[in-house]
Amino acid sequence: MTEMLSAAALAQAVRAGHLSPADIAERCAETIRAREDEVRAFASLDLDGLLAAARKTGPGGVPLAKTVLAGLPVGVKDILDTVDFPTERGSKLYAGYRPATDAAIVRMTARAGGLVAGKTVTTEFAFMQPSATRNPRRTTHSPGGSSAGSAAAVAAGMLPITIGTQTGGSIIRPASYCGVTGYKPSFKLLPVLGLKPFSWSLDTIGLFGAHVADIAFAAGALTGRDFALDGEIAAPRIALVKTPRAHLAAEDAHAALESAAHAAARAGAHVTAIDLPEAVEAGDGAQAVVQGFEAALAFADEWDRHRDQLSPTLSTYLEGAARITPEQYDAARRVARRSRHALADLFADYDTLLTFSVTGEAPEGLGSTGSPAFNRLWTLSGAPCVNVVGLTGATGLPIGVQVVGRFGRDRQALEVAQFLERAIAAN
Amino acid sequence: MTEMLSAAALAQAVRAGHLSPADIAERCAETIRAREDEVRAFASLDLDGLLAAARKTGPGGVPLAKTVLAGLPVGVKDILDTVDFPTERGSKLYAGYRPATDAAIVRMTARAGGLVAGKTVTTEFAFMQPSATRNPRRTTHSPGGSSAGSAAAVAAGMLPITIGTQTGGSIIRPASYCGVTGYKPSFKLLPVLGLKPFSWSLDTIGLFGAHVADIAFAAGALTGRDFALDGEIAAPRIALVKTPRAHLAAEDAHAALESAAHAAARAGAHVTAIDLPEAVEAGDGAQAVVQGFEAALAFADEWDRHRDQLSPTLSTYLEGAARITPEQYDAARRVARRSRHALADLFADYDTLLTFSVTGEAPEGLGSTGSPAFNRLWTLSGAPCVNVVGLTGATGLPIGVQVVGRFGRDRQALEVAQFLERAIAAN
Structure with missing residues (x-):
């Protein structure tokens, strides 16, 4: 078992001059090379690109003072649009698909000085059909879903921070199964632009990291908000x-x-x-109705044109979802x-x-x-x-x-x- | 001045057997051919496709009973994704762009038996830079924006129903200028999936038609909700x-x-x-802050990579918007x-x-x-x-x-x- 990487500690080490972004990228690359065959956390990966970008961050390149994320490698769930990586959404329907623009959270990552190392595996359209990713804690077991690769990459010590999404339980569940910290922020704290929608009232972008301090550090860096934890709450x-x-x-x-x-x-x-x-x-019962009604519209195009290319799991779900009436949804x-x-x-x-x-x-x-x-x-x-x-x-x-x-x-x-x-x- | 087309009356005439969808498509095509050079309501157009589809609706083709929109031609603002038409978003950045899927509202239109005749002109990314569209009521005047083509097409009698969007005043304003009925529904009544976002808390899809009865008919047909107006309110x-x-x-x-x-x-x-x-x-002052902060993130990719291809109007706006802090936004x-x-x-x-x-x-x-x-x-x-x-x-x-x-x-x-x-x- 490799140790998890603390984003907060690594960033501090970079600022203190004890580590360079390239040192960190190399350590991540090494772990990924060692464990990826077994864990299968990535839908696509560019380790050479990561190392090259990391070498350009710090003395002689992008000034560290401008990179709140200190050149840390970040993994992005493959349900989010990226220009530099294929965006396959866990579906053969989007094999090799290249969006025209990055998702907003991907740009926010870049603007904060994070380096996208690759796309992490999502289940098909972030639904329930299991992916090939394995739980790094015990590879005979599921990492959970749908943010399978994002949770697994942090658990395996491959990356310090990964981005995932939750519509039902797709951040908290894999975080628990893989033994990592998962954070589903307040709805729309992280903008969902460039996320393939499943349910617009529910889709939420969140983060995985080793511990709470790492999540708070990354959330603060990405959003420009003050998330510094000062232990204010002595008796919650x-x-x-x-x-x-x-x-x-x-x-x-x-x-x-x-x-x-x-x-x-x-x-x-x-x-x-x-x-x-x-x-x-x-609200628990209402969630299923809201998710179903919205999914039936969110996948209207795929359903109308390419139904045969959806998994039976998703296809059966959407067939039932299409029967939810506007009145049931409004209620x-x-x-x-x-x-x-x-x-x-x-x-x-x-x-x-x-x-x-x-x-x-x-x-x-x-x-x-x-x-x-x-x-x-x-x-x-x-x-x-x-x-x-x-x-x-x-x-x-x-x-x-x-x-x-x-x-x-x-x-x-x-x-x-x-x-x-x-x-x-x-x- | 051509008369506007009443969607409700046309649909009724189709059901009563007085008109066929092909009759209506031909009438629209005729008006479009006569006035488009002057009005410039369309970003792209497929009249042959419209006529062919209309001929397939009704006896011998798609049963009319299945088409609540009765094969009426519909115009779709070019800020919404369409597979069958280029989606240029009023920007040279997206010249010839073909999205992978239809926007949800486009699929809803097709499912309701509406026929998309073409894409109506939007200002650049639905912002304030004027388009080439002219006001059909007096072509020396502006049709308003940003849903310029959608309002103009209805005013010119080219189409009975068009789809637009509003983030600031982009439906009600052009509707007023062009003398058509414009309807901005309750937020998210019409799903925005496949709309190029400007501000996710504000972007709203709506409709243009000749009169209120036409809008109510179309909204009911698209959403499957009961919008039949029975004159219930005698003394509002x-x-x-x-x-x-x-x-x-x-x-x-x-x-x-x-x-x-x-x-x-x-x-x-x-x-x-x-x-x-x-x-x-x-709330009036808050709107500008919400719109600006979100636009700065919604256009992060275009800003970071293709700033020189944005109009000075939009570019200057985004530059100011980027200075809005998260604290100001949260407030x-x-x-x-x-x-x-x-x-x-x-x-x-x-x-x-x-x-x-x-x-x-x-x-x-x-x-x-x-x-x-x-x-x-x-x-x-x-x-x-x-x-x-x-x-x-x-x-x-x-x-x-x-x-x-x-x-x-x-x-x-x-x-x-x-x-x-x-x-x-x-x-």
Whole structure:
């Protein structure tokens, strides 16, 4: 097992002159060469280009002071448009496809001085059909989906930062399975322009990194916002939420959640177990309706012209989705709006929620990407979510726990996630 | 002056067997051939293709029962992706560009049995640089922007229905200048997938048609929602709103608004002049900040790689927009949210607002597309807006008035717009 790379620490080392961007690029390239055959995290890759660009960053080239990301290599999920790499979206329909422009987040990465090393594997159009990527923690197991390659590349120590997306549970779930920190920001904090849409009310771009400090560093660098974590929250008020879907969580997922809650309490947090108000919870059912109705329109072209080239998994899904009526969709959007408002009210009493990231350890085999049962509601809510690492399940694979923050209070969510991460590590 | 084509009446004539889709296509083709040299409404056009497709709709071809749009020809603003036509976005940067997929609204048009006749002229990336399109009501005058070709094609009787977009005032303004009905629906009622983004919080797809009944027919056909107007609202409660920007409106724009208000009152409406609550009005300033910050990211690729191929108008705008900080943007989004909530509160007492569509008649010459001063706030609000025709200005050119409805209550907004349209006509 290779160690994960800390983006924050690497950037600091570059600034301090202890490492050059080229040193880091070479280390990444070495790990990728060593493990890629087995892990299959990349849809496309340009290590020579990465090394060349890294050599141009720093003394004699692009001034480091201008690159907040300090020339760190970044992986971009292949559902996002890139000019310099094919954008195949996990579908043979887009084999070799070259978009005319970069996705906004790709330009933001470049403007922040990050170097795109390659495209990370996505499941077909970021849906449920498993990809060929394997879990670096145990390669007989699934890395989850749909941001499979992005989670795996960080877990394998190939890259310090990768970009993923979540419409159901596609960031938090693979983060938990692969034992990395995953961050789904507040809805639209990171612009989705140049993302192949699945559901415009839900599609959210997020980040993977080793630990919370790395995510906060990258989010701050990409957006120009102040995400510096100063440990301000000494005694966070945390609501422990199991949801009516708790029976779907395996025993070891329950144990992980309890263990995280105890660790937090021991570290000084006020942890209160609560039931979600019915109005909040109703959003869980609404998510499926919103996602389905919008997907049927988002894939209208592929469905009308190239149905035979979609996987049976996606094809069957879209066939059902097409039966959702505008009235059902409009009703689901009203439920969603009420759910968001009721959730906002809840945050009067709590800084964050703490809940399951997943139903258990990564599934064995590559036949399933696992269940997004504990993610859908939070994607619909638009609230910032962080998968916190440090705990393991019955067979020793990682099981993360999920911090859910208030919409627009991403820094606070990251603060509490870091508090919890440290509490778990200290336990 | 050719008469405008009523989409609702044409569709009814097709169903009754009085006209065939081919008859209608031929009539459109004839008008287009006669006036296009002068009006320049189209960026690309396929009249042979239209006629061929129309001949295949009806007896012996696609059953009419399956085509809610009854094989009507439709024009699509060239800011929307189409597989069958070049998608040039009003920019030489995209000369000859062929997207891989149709925009969702284009697929929705096809699924509803509409036939895309061609792409209508957009200003460069739907911004302020004037296009070559002329106002069919007086070709020495501007048709407005950015949906110049879509408004002009309907005004010239070339097409019964066209699709446009609005980020500032790009539907209501050209509709007013050209004397056609323009409809900006509730935000995201028509999905923006396949629209080249300018500002993801503001970009809204809408429709142009001859009268309110035509718009309601097309909106119902495209979305599968019930937009049938049954004249339910006998005595609408209308708030007459001049806004603190009233001084920007010319005398004849004031006269048109007063005249519309009197006509409505005479027809039985309860018309009350009100001042907008400050919280609502604050959204007007926020719109510019939101639009600018998002545009700087939406055009990141064009700016970083092809700046020299942007017009000075757009280039200068983006240069300024890039200086908006995330903090200013976040603050503007908070103002926007409060503005939307305060506007929703206002609708407890009124069915719709009635306000200026524009500052006056269409500008003379093609040097300016006119001012969106009376549109920005309503785009930000996400509320449905309708430009109502029937009034004219000092020189005899059209001046519309604007009905603003409650978010999500599009049918009600259209009902009141039709009530007002009839009241103005009866006056």
